[in-house]
Amino acid sequence: MCDSLKHGGPDDGGVFSDEGANLVFGHRRLSIIDLSKNGHQPMADGKQRVWITFNGEIYNYREIKEELLKAGVLFHSNTDTEVIINAYLQWGISSFSKLRGMFAFALYDKEEGTTFLVRDATGVKPLYYYAGDGTLCFASEIKAFKISGIATGQDPAWAVRFLAFGHIPEPYTTLKGVLSLKKGHYLSWDHHSGSFSIAEFYHPPAVNYITNATDAKDYIRNSLKAAINRQLIADAPIGVFLSGGVDSSLVSLLANQQKEQQLKTVSIFFNEKSYDERAYQNIVLDQISGEKYAHLVQQQDFETFFPRIISDMDMPTTDGINSWFISKYAHEDGLKAVLSGVGADELFGGYPSFNRIKYLQYLRKIPSVLFRAANYFKTDRYRKISFLSHEHYLADYLLLRALFVPADIARILNMDTKEVGEILFNEADINNLGPYNEEHAAWFESNLYMQNQLLRDTDVMSMSHGLEVRVPYLDEDFQQMVKTISPEIRFSKNQPKKILIDSFKEILPEMTWNRPKMGFTFPFQEWMSRHIEISNEKLYKGKFAQNEVLKFKSGQMHWSKVFALYQIQLHV
Structure with missing residues (x-):
């Protein structure tokens, strides 16, 4: 298992075993x-009561350490790992909620005969587990379960979820019995009984709403600067991903203000003019000191590295190729950690769904049985209305973001449409999401799209190059503050992310925000249409899939759909 994850931890490795507890x-x-040997893991306290294996960063570890030093605790390293151990010894499981950062760790308390699996409040770091036959296994990637032979059976439902969502949503994976631990939760394993329970540790504090726009801008300025400042903590080289959009530009400019040493920036550009963001990148780079790395990515690079990219994905996804390339170049540029702009769109209304969601309040007044007729429409936009034949929050989300509708998924996988619906909507409905407004859209985008696609893909693709990606917009304290801003101020119907832009107008060049939204995207429509396998309809099973490929080649279909079909051919 360790060897299969070496790419994410190339600097050192270790194993701890306790035969009496049947634990490794x-x-x-x-x-x-x-960076010294003091950071070697698994790590224990001085009396070897508590052992830990920890992935991630605790950004407030210095403050917690200061508190523990005042309580008389002795430390033997400068690591944040040792702070987690001593915080647990001091405060028990209540210590988990004190941690600010991105983390997944397993902590074994020898005295209590208990092992805890703990995952950060935003779910930036992945943590998968398998619990069966009185055994608990865990890892940060699915491939570790496969290669060890612990869990090798495929979950037969994964392909249905993948074709609907474009990723495999938590808690599910491609493997039967292997699940993702929910963010902000811990799993407690009792070594005596071989049983476990799962509980939430992160409960955001109740705070008053911010109803004044001037106050809101002050809070955003101060809180985001604080988040970036603490996420720049590192004893190894750290930099920033700069795409040219508002979010990464702002992180780059603020990090440049705070970094004592010069900041490294990493950017990507293309020969295809409609995707090239160099003009937007350069206007920000002109305001930044330090080394600036820009890399040209071409069709040939896509072709050369495509097999490795597919392997590094760990689980099928329609995203992540862009993260793979920029992480590759960041690693080659000598970086071990980078800051990213992920999270701002979800917090401040940067997606079309924030305006589109209001139509759901009218559509949901129509009897759901009538929506089945939408399957007879020819265009995807109207066929997606068929999702609303299901009274479920995921049906609402899939109307906004789905790849394929249930009837098409059934055709692709040669199964019954009703069975597809049962798989997609089998979990309990969530009834407290409130009216169909911007806050509802923010919940969808944060807990479904960002959680399952952006964060997972960014982590697995960056770690495949031994690179850590930090996300200051998702700092727990910053997120909590933003969520207390009155929706009327937080969201603008006329300009996406207006309050964020207005908060930093004095440093953000107008060219970065007064422009059409692109997102961090590549020329995949063109590249995939020229790819010898993806564009060869004869390699696809079934008439429906073959016709979809032909539609893609004639420019009638988005690349993400054909990319999903291609991966189905590889794995099913």
């Missing part, structure tokens, strides 16, 4: 804080 911890280390 393995670890692969990426050294970023305290």
Whole structure:
């Protein structure tokens, strides 16, 4: 298992075992804080009561350490890992909610006969587990379960979920019995009984709504600067991903203000003019000191690295190729950690769904049985209305973001449409999401799209190059503050992310925000149409899939759909 994850932790490795407890911890280390041997894991306290294997960063570890030092605790390293151990010894499981950062760790308390699996409040770091036959196994990638033979059976429903969502939504994976631990939760395993329970540890504090726009801008300025400042903590080289959009430009400019040493920036550009953002990148780079790395990515690069990209995905996804390339170049540029702009769109209304969601309040007044007729429409936009024949929050989300409708998924996988619906909408409905407004859209985008696609893909693709990606917009304290801003101020119907832009107008060049939204995207429509396998309809099973490929080649279909079909051919 450790060897299969070496790419994410190339600097060191270790194993701890306790035969009496039938326990083994393995670890692969990426050294970023305290690069010395003192950071070796698995790590224990001085009395070896508590052992830990930990992936991630605790950004407020210095403040917690200060508190523990005042309580008389002794430390033997400068690591944040040792702070987690001593915080647990001091405060028990209540210590988990004190941690600010991105983390997934397993902590074994020998005295209590308990092992805890703990995942950060935003779910930036992945944590998968398998619990069966009195055994608990865990890892940060699915491939570790496969290669060890612990769990090899495919979950037969994964392809249905993948074709609907474009990713495999948590808690599910491609493997039967292997699940993702929910963000902000911990799993407690009792070694005596071989049983476990799962509980939430992160409960955001109740705070008053911010109803004044001037106050809101002050809070955003101060809180985002604080988040970036603490996420720049590192004893290894750190930089910033700069795409040219508002979010990464702002992170780059603020990090440049705060970094004591010069900041490295990493950007990507293309020969295809409609995707090239160099003009937007350069206007920000002109305001930044330090080394600036820009990399040209071409069709040939896509072709050359495509097999490795597919392998590094760990689970099928229609995103992540862009993250793979920029992480590759960041690693080659000598970086071990980078800041990213992920999270701002979800917090401040940067997607079309924030305006589109209001139509659901009218559509949901129509009897759901009538929506089945939408399957007879020819265009995708109208066929997606068929999702609303299901009274379920995921049906609402899939209307906004789905790849394929249930009837098409059934054709692709040669199964019954009713069975597809049962798989997609089998979990309990969530009834407290409120009216169909911007806050509702923010919940969808944060908990479904960002959680399952952006964060997972960014982590797995960056770690495949031994690179850590940090996300200051998702700092727990910053997120909590933003969510207390009155929706009337937080969201604008006329300009996406207006309050964020207005908060930093004095440093954000107008050219970065007064422009059409692109997102961090590649020329995949063109590249995939020229790819010898993706564009060869004869390699696809079934008439429906073959016709979809022909539609793609004639420019009638988005690349993400044909890319999903291609991966189905590889794995099913």
